[in-house]
Each structure stands twice: as C-alpha cells, then as structure tokens.
Amino acid sequence: MTRPRRERVPAALGMLAGLGAAFFILPLAGLLARAPWGDALTALSAPETLEALRLSLVASLTATAVSLLLGVPLAWVYARVEFPGRNLLRALTTLPMVLPPVVGGIALLLAFGRRGLLGMLLERGFGITLPFTTAGVVMAETFVSMPFLVLTVEAGLRSLDSRYEEAARTLGAGRWTVLGRVTLPLIAPSLFAGAVLSWARALGEFGATITFAGNFPGRTQTMPLAVYLLLESRPEASFILSLVLLAVSLAVLVGLRDRWLGSP
C-alpha cells in the first residue's frame, strides 16, 4: 500500500487551477442564484413541463435500449474480429461524438427524411415518415449517444481476460452460453457505465433532435428543446428545467465516478 504523497501546490499552478474550476462553478452558481425557487413547484408541475419530462424519459430510455441492442454486438466485433478497414469503420461509427449535433441532424434528414436515401423508400413503400415523430427523436438521440456505449463496451471487452471464456469453452459450453454466462457478466461494469453515459447524452440531446425531429409539445419537444424555447417566453421556468437536467447529469457523473471509473 503506497499512499499518494501530499504535495505542496506551486502558487501559479494553484491559481490557474482555481481559475479553471471557477470557470465551471460560476455558471452553475448563477443558475442556482437566479432560479425562482418559490415558483419551482408550479413550473415543474405545469402540464407542458411534465409532458416534456415524460417524452425525454421515454425517448432517452428507448434510445439506450436500441444502443444496447445494436451497440454491444458492434463493440464485440470491434474487439474480437480482425478485418480490413476496422479502424476506419470504428472512426465512422463514433464520429457523432465529435460532430456538431446539428450536422448529425442534417445528415439524418438526408438519409431518413422524406427525400432521403432510405427515407424515400420508406415513405413510398410503407408510408412511414420519420421526421417530426417521436421515433425521429429516438433516432436522433441514438445517433449521438450510441458511440459512448460502443467505445466503453469495446474497452471492457479488450481488457477482459480471455482465459475465462476459453475455460468455459473447454468445459463444453456453447458460444451463446459463454457469451451469456461468462462474457457479459464479466463486462457488466463497462456495460452499465456505457449505458448510463449514453443515456445521459441522449437525455441532453438538442441539436440533432430539433433539426431532424422538429419541435412539437408531447411528440418531439424534449426537455432541452423546452428549456431553449421557454428561455424566450418564461425564463424563470427555463431556469428551473435547466436545474432538473443539471441535477440528473451531476448524479450520473458522481455515481459513475465512485462505482465504475475506479477513482478514489
């Protein structure tokens, strides 16, 4: 057991670090100071707030479920299968992490919109249109959030000791049994962390959603969209909603750091 040494902080370094911390803490303090606490309950129980909250939860949880369904296999392929172009494919499928979300929204329109590559076929063949629907919100959120899950799960799979799986195999377990009884339980922490990270990202999604799915209360107006539009008509209500989103994000980060990211 070695304890981290207590170090004296050089004055210049401490000052810059303090400035850095203040840069993040001041905006939060501003939000807390200006929030009309007296009207908090009224603002939170307003029908349009509850509707936005409900839609946000439904859409972000669905997006996380889709991310798990498609993202875990993708991560498995990246971690276990050697094939030409793997790095390029991985870069392409994690691009939304660095892409401005509005660009993601435009790209989704050009693929799944009524005149999009696939969207045109969907409308002509099945009468399905995705923009301006809750399904469109889920797609926009999945698009920006799944990469977080894929990268986290891939890292978990790579750091896994493959001897456990080999041992299970030599004891006669089939591929699916090994996956379900050995691999997935062993990477449960990564799965959980990836799911929570991508859920939090989906919950905060704004740019791709308003671009691809538009804005309509109860159908496509999620919390971030409501916050943005309320800022113009009822700023106090928008401050309160901002605090709700802030509390959720903070809870996610604190919870993840303590339990899964291995820091003290």
Place this chain on the structure above:
Amino acid sequence: MRRFFLLALAAVSACGSVPAPVSPDKAGGDLSVFAAASLTEAFKAAGTGFKAAHPGSNPTFNFAGTPTLLTQLLQGAGADVFASADQPNMQKAVDAKLVAGAPRVFATNKLEIVVGAGNPKHISGLADLARADVLYITEAPDVPAAKYAAQALAAAGVKPAPRSLEADVKGVVSKVALGEADAGIVYVTDVRAARGRVSGVAIPDAQNPRAGYLVAEVRAAHNPYGARAFVDYLLSAGGQQALQGFGFTPP
C-alpha cells in the same frame, strides 16, 4: 482616449433622450445591430449602403428570432440598435428601459404560404393547409410570425394541425426547402430570399395582417451617434430603397 470617452459620455447624457442630428463624421466606428431573423438579407444590403453614406463606420449584425434578441438584450448583450419584427417585443424592451427614445416603424411585411419549389402539392390558399395530405409546420408561439399566422388563419377560419413549431421563420423555410414539410406560413420576404428552393402562395389582403417592423436605439449603446445615424438611414430614401429591394413595404 479615456478622457475622450468620458467627454463623449457626458455629451450623450447631456443630450438626454433627444440627441441632436448627427453629422456623418461622428457616426463612424463599430456599430452592433440586433435584428429580427427575417431582416437578414435586407439589413446586410442596408449595412453596405450605410457604410457608403458614413465612411469609417463598421456595422455588424446579430440576426435571430426577435424573442431571442430580447432575451440577449435583457441579459446585457452589447448592442447599439435593436430592430424588432413586432410591436409586443419592442414594447417589452421599452418597458425594461432598454431603448432610448420612441421606437419607429421603418418597414412593413406581409405573410405568404411557403411551399416546395413548383408547388408540388398544389396548395392554393390557407384552407389547403388543413388538408390531410399536407404536412404543415409553423413557428413557436412567441415568434412574431406565429402570432401573425394565427391571425391570418383565424381570419380565414382554418384550423390546420402543425407537425412542428420551429424556433424561427428560417427553420420553417429550410424544412420546406428540404422537402420534409409541405407548407408553412412565413413572410413574403423569406420566400423571396429563398427563391428557387421554394415557391410562395399569396394570402389575400383581407386575411393578411400587416407586420410592422420597429427600430430603436439601445440606451446603453457604445456608439450612440452611429445608432442614431443607422436609424435615420433606414428611414431615408436610400435605406427604404434597400429594404424594398427585398420585398419589404414602406411603413
């Protein structure tokens, strides 16, 4: 430099709310103009004309939905001129003591139905917006265009169900231009600015509210002389010509 600034400040406060007419030389320098999104193209042209009339001046523009601009002003954003697309938002600025003097109407605008290029859904009037096969979108309730659109629809006795409430008129135009929506109600000037990508269907005058645009000098302006000169320019023959070139009508 500092002394000059203080002198200028003293001069401005001495003038009170009725500053003396501006001579061109004092109107130079940076000028920050906050203007409604629907003024984008026209104000860029007016800015060029203003620069020519006042050498040394450098107007820059912040275009956004009028409510957004009002929020920015309330939060202390540095602006010299505020141009609003409607009266209620300008009134809020007056009530909050954000602007100096009385706001002036400098242009008017009319509504038009924006449809895909060539009008593929054969929309001929407001009544068609309620058709089941027409995907209609509009602006969020606080955007001035949405209020005028509601008046027009009420006058026509039509109640279409919008599929989306976009943050500003440009959002409506771009979704129609992309073909994701079939129709929306925007200003005549927006359709004109996106000519080629969309078409317009006229709304009869009896159903069409006249949208008045108001402009005012910002009380906390860094460049009050420039602000006054810009407002004067908008109302001058040159400024009016620039605005009308984009489909705006005189006050």
